[in-house]
Amino acid sequence: xxxxxxxxxxxxxxxxxxxxxxxxxxxxxxxxxxxxxxxxxxxxxxxxxxxxxxxxxxxxxxxxxxxxxxxxxxxxxxxxxxxxxxxxxxxxxxxxxxxxxxxxxxxxxxxxxxxxxxxxxxxxxxxxxxxxxxxxxxxxxxxxxxxxxxxxxxxxxxxxxxxxxxxxxxxxxxxxxxxxxxxxxxxxxxxxxxxxxxxxxxxxxxxxxxxxxxxxxxxxxxxxxxxxxxxxxxxxxxxxxxxxxxxxxxxxxxxxxxxxxxxxxxxxxxxxxxxxxxxxxxxxxxxxxxxxxxxxxxxxxxxxxxxxxxxxxxxxxxxxxxxxxxxxxxxxxxxxxxxxxxxxxxxxxxxxxxxxxxxxxxxxxxxxxxxxxxxxxxxxxxxxxxxxxxxxxxxxxxxxxxxxxxxxxxxxxxxxxxxxxxxxxxxxxxxxxxxxxxxxxxxxxxxxxxxxxxxxxxxxxxxxxxxxxxxxxxxxxxxxxxxxxxxxxxxxxxxxxxxxxxxxxxxxxxxxxxxxxxxxxxxxxxxxxxxxxxxxxxxxxxxxxxxxxxxxxxxxxxxxxxxxxxxxxxxxxxxxxxxxxxxxxxxxxxxxxxxxxxxxxxxxxxxxxxxxxxxxxxxxxxxxxxxxxxxxxxxxxxxxxxxxxxxxxxxxxxxxxxxxxxxxxxxxxxxxxxxxxxxxxxxxxxxxxxxxxxxxxxxxxxxxxxxxxxxxxxxxxxxxxxxxxxxxxx
Amino acid sequence: xxxxxxxxxxxxxxxxxxxxxxxxxxxxxxxxxxxxxxxxxxxxxxxxxxxxxxxxxxxxxxxxxxxxxxxxxxxxxxxxxxxxxxxxxxxxxxxxxxxxxxxxxxxxxxxxxxxxxxxxxxxxxxxxxxxxxxxxxxxxxxxx
Amino acid sequence: xxxxxxxxxxxxxxxxxxxxxxxxxxxxxxxxxxxxxxxxxxxxxxxxxxxxxxxxxxxxxxxxxxxxxxxx
Numbered sequence: 001x002x003x004x005x006x007x008x009x010x011x012x013x014x015x016x017x018x019x020x021x022x023x024x025x026x027x028x029x030x031x032x033x034x035x036x037x038x039x040x041x042x043x044x045x046x047x048x049x050x051x052x053x054x055x056x057x058x059x060x061x062x063x064x065x066x067x068x069x070x071x072x073x074x075x076x077x078x079x080x081x082x083x084x085x086x087x088x089x090x091x092x093x094x095x096x097x098x099x100x101x102x103x104x105x106x107x108x109x110x111x112x113x114x115x116x117x118x119x120x121x122x123x124x125x126x127x128x129x130x131x132x133x134x135x136x137x138x139x140x141x142x143x144x145x146x147x148x149x150x151x152x153x154x155x156x157x158x159x160x161x162x163x164x165x166x167x168x169x170x171x172x173x174x175x176x177x178x179x180x181x182x183x184x185x186x187x188x189x190x191x192x193x194x195x196x197x198x199x200x201x202x203x204x205x206x207x208x209x210x211x212x213x214x215x216x217x218x219x220x221x222x223x224x225x226x227x228x229x230x231x232x233x234x235x236x237x238x239x240x241x242x243x244x245x246x247x248x249x250x251x252x253x254x255x256x257x258x259x260x261x262x263x264x265x266x267x268x269x270x271x272x273x274x275x276x277x278x279x280x281x282x283x284x285x286x287x288x289x290x291x292x293x294x295x296x297x298x299x300x301x302x303x304x305x306x307x308x309x310x311x312x313x314x315x316x317x318x319x320x321x322x323x324x325x326x327x328x329x330x331x332x333x334x335x336x337x338x339x340x341x342x343x344x345x346x347x348x349x350x351x352x353x354x355x356x357x358x359x360x361x362x363x364x365x366x367x368x369x370x371x372x373x374x375x376x377x378x379x380x381x382x383x384x385x386x387x388x389x390x391x392x393x394x395x396x397x398x399x400x401x402x403x404x405x406x407x408x409x410x411x412x413x414x415x416x417x418x419x420x421x422x423x424x425x426x427x428x429x430x431x432x433x434x435x436x437x438x439x440x441x442x443x444x445x446x447x448x449x450x451x452x453x454x455x456x457x458x459x460x461x462x463x464x465x466x467x468x469x470x471x472x473x474x475x476x477x478x479x480x481x482x483x484x485x486x487x488x489x490x491x492x493x494x495x496x497x498x499x500x501x502x503x504x505x506x507x508x509x510x511x512x513x514x515x516x517x518x519x520x521x522x523x524x525x526x527x528x529x530x531x532x533x534x535x536x537x538x539x540x541x542x543x544x545x546x547x548x549x550x551x552x553x554x555x556x557x558x559x560x561x562x563x564x565x566x567x568x569x570x571x572x573x574x575x576x577x578x579x580x581x582x583x584x585x586x587x588x589x590x591x592x593x594x595x596x597x598x599x600x601x602x603x604x605x606x607x608x609x610x611x612x613x614x615x616x617x618x619x620x621x622x623x624x625x626x627x628x629x630x631x632x633x634x635x636x637x638x639x640x641x642x643x644x645x646x647x648x649x650x651x652x653x654x655x656x657x658x659x660x661x662x663x664x665x666x667x668x669x670x671x672x673x674x675x676x677x678x679x680x681x682x683x684x685x686x687x688x689x690x691x692x693x694x695x696x697x698x699x700x701x702x703x704x705x706x707x708x709x710x711x712x713x714x715x716x717x718x719x720x721x722x723x724x725x726x727x728x729x730x
Numbered sequence: 731x732x733x734x735x736x737x738x739x740x741x742x743x744x745x746x747x748x749x750x751x752x753x754x755x756x757x758x759x760x761x762x763x764x765x766x767x768x769x770x771x772x773x774x775x776x777x778x779x780x781x782x783x784x785x786x787x788x789x790x791x792x793x794x795x796x797x798x799x800x801x802x803x804x805x806x807x808x809x810x811x812x813x814x815x816x817x818x819x820x821x822x823x824x825x826x827x828x829x830x831x832x833x834x835x836x837x838x839x840x841x842x843x844x845x846x847x848x849x850x851x852x853x854x855x856x857x858x859x860x861x862x863x864x865x866x867x868x869x870x871x872x873x874x
Numbered sequence: 875x876x877x878x879x880x881x882x883x884x885x886x887x888x889x890x891x892x893x894x895x896x897x898x899x900x901x902x903x904x905x906x907x908x909x910x911x912x913x914x915x916x917x918x919x920x921x922x923x924x925x926x927x928x929x930x931x932x933x934x935x936x937x938x939x940x941x942x943x944x945x946x
Contacts, residue, residue, distance in 0.1 A: 105818040198799070224800050260819020260839055269836045272821060276834055279825020288923070289910050290944050300944070306908040340798040346820035348796070528909070528941035534887050535940065567911075568944040575913040575920060581942055 382413015
């Protein structure tokens with residue numbers, strides 16, 4: 001049955017009139033250039049307060065220490081802000097950088113942009129890794145990074161035209177800010193022909209980003225088959241909120257027509273050799289392994305359920321009988337198959353799936369036919385399972401609106417689950433929510449919450465502040481027991497948890513809580529290694545994993561790479577290698593890719609060394625902003641053990657066995673409350689021992705501070721960093 | 731649809747010829763005698779020491795579906811042609827070719843494949859190659 | 875948990891009940907191991923994916939099912 005997957009509501013009808021309403025505020029020419037050995041050696045700085053556009057040189061020191069991507073972002077942000085800077089101060093900076101390997105069109109997963117800013121949610125730097133064409137097109141226009149500082153007086157767009165060699169700041173009063181509309185209209189406005197649309201990428205947010213702290217950025221690319229503007233999200237930490245606070249409606253990049261050698265690599269043959277090898281692996285094995293090409297990360301839904309790891313009802317439980325309704329085979333059928341769904345050229349993993357033909361059920365776009373970008377696993381885990389909503393159409397609905405309103409699906413999922421649990425426990429009720437019945441599984445209430453968030457009204461306005469602030473507000477109003485709110489509010493450092501259950505994996509408790517930006521799984525995902533394989537039984541072994549994997553994975557963000565092609569496909573002989581969990585052959589590929597593009601020869605150990613500089617820099621940055629010490633690495637107890645009786649009883653055999661065998665206490669005859677208390681003492685103590693082991697392995701003090709000697713060893717002993725750590729016993 | 735048909739009875743894997751097919755192809759496509767540029771290749775047969783066999787595109791069209799820029803299209807005759815102007819040299823077509831007949835050649839931006847020009851047909855001294863017709867397969871783009 | 879004296883194997887260190895003719899596939903099903911990226915060894919011998927249905931696990935074996943990682 002061949003439905004027309006290109007059929008959708010169009011928004012470009014009035015694009016010409018909208019563009020005609022723009023007023024040019026500033027126009028600055030530049031000489032377009034292409035990178036040499038992966039670098040242009042200059043970046044672009046925009047100040048929206050003064051309407052100035054300047055170029056900055058990239059120094060050798062920046063390349064040696066910070067590499068690019070997230071490293072450049074953190075370095076620029078450090079210089080842009082003071083310890084007292086708030087997220088909505090004009091000096092806050094949004095930095096977008098693709099990294100030296102970014103934009104190569106051969107190796108899968110090479111089109112990522114890294115975005116860094118001071119987060120409205122955490123008050124420390126946030127970094128987010130996002131697909132779409134913006135970063136590579138900006139790089140091939142001539143810039144290794146873009147900084148947006150200052151605040152505009154009215155809604156503006158920034159246009160980087162790498163074909164014409166001009167940067168423009170224009171007012172844009174008429175275009176809607178919601179991303180599925182904005183990206184389509186701006187693409188039409190700035191592409192000169194239909195064929196030129198693939199050279200245009202838009203960064204935008206949306207209405208909910210304007211009225212909450214949890215805004216995300218959407219990065220677009222033009223999908224030739226669907227004839228649609230597709231979106232990928234820099235989701236975490238509220239970057240979209242900062243963009244809209246600066247009154248930026250969109251960033252537009254029109255780059256040159258892309259060719260395969262635009263990075264001017266040192267040795268093209270080394271790149272093509274590992275790239276074609278990986279394409280062939282994906283061709284040969286993806287069908288037996290993760291089905292990324294057909295299902296994207298949604299292939300994980302029923303797997304996580306099978307291992308008791310899918311968060312259900314605000315991370316109380318790890319599985320649900322209705323998971324089958326949102327399982328991978330549902331998405332396999334909903335996603336239009338046979339389209340090269342890469343979020344950048346050359347990604348044969350093609351996991352940017354799209355569900356075409358969704359008819360919007362609620363809100364301002366009710367009745368529109370849209371393509372939903374996703375759902376990915378995290379969205380299914382957060383917006384569906386965690387809220388007890390096991391309906392695919394409602395998941396598409398919440399996915400669509402989160403994206404177009406410009407908020408993070410992970411954050412929205414976790415905070416809605418928190419609200420629903422508060423409702424379950426009587427902390428919230430219909431009166432307190434202004435009429436929203438936030439019961440488990442109530443999809444319509446979830447959507448109304450989201451629409452309120454977009455309008456900046458009612459309880460949605462409070463929800464959009466995130467879990468940390470909701471806990472404070474509920475406590476101030478005398479709603480609920482503050483300790484219970486603390487225990488079940490799934491956030492650390494102000495950022496909401498992503499969608500995995502860490503309760504039965506001590507290593508993953510650290511994998512979430514010992515992160516730089518907050519509890520996102522992109523530093524370390526150790527649950528199988530720890531809980532299922534039992535490969536890292538000791539504190540030291542867990543600490544080693546919590547040293548290696550965060551550093552290894554940081555490297556993707558320095559270089560403009562995606563993590564997925566590292567280990568969502570494995571070579572045929574991976575099982576026979578000495579360390580299959582590291583996928584040694586793919587690590588070799590990355591060394592070849594880096595050496596082949598930059599001409600700087602690296603071996604696998606160098607990956608860790610490069611990351612360690614930036615990782616420690618970010619830790620010191622957190623300390624500088626008041627949130628990088630041991631105290632701030634403390635997880636809510638929900639992520640460590642059973643908070644409630646129901647939770648204990650749902651896994652009573654596991655907990656009783658642990659009590660008998662590990663704690664050395666006979667559970668027979670004890671009340672559930674007594675058993676919860678004993679388990680809690682044991683698990684909280686065990687977590688602190690893990691923290692000691694990890695800090696030791698990372699070379700930090702017991703308070704989590706990288707000492708001066710560590711900074712010296714890493715070559716990042718700049719005076720201003722030394723000053724920060726010295727104040728904290730480093 | 732048109733494709734290059736190989737008669738494996740007549741072709742003896744280069745034992746009694748000077749690999750005229752490869753030379754003719756690289757000369758036609760890239761004006762070079764370097765057979766690395768040839769779309770038709772005599773390649774070693776796995777498990778048969780020293781034996782070579784013809785490897786060439788059969789115009790199955792699977793690469794068309796994979797190409798992110800629509801640089802690959804089947805023409806009216808069913809031959810898969812590459813538009814060099816829009817190719818971004820991702821080489822997904824190379825990795826996804828079921829017969830390993832799409833090639834990446836060092837020093838060349840675009841990948842190389844057979845366009846059924848017939849140069850090798852004329853060059854083969856054993857008459858092992860011919861331009862033939864076969865029925866068009868079902869379209870590969872699937873809809874939900 | 876199985877009663878004392880019953881035929882047993884260990885899977886990732888945990889005891890599970892064994893039966894005559896038990897294959898690697900049976901072990902995976904018994905443990906609900908649905909993840910595709912796994913490495914299986916029986917008494918330290920690697921079992922290839924294609925052989926899960928045909929490889930018989932002897933009594934008192936030590937089976938390791940090492941799960942790799944995937945996901946966003």
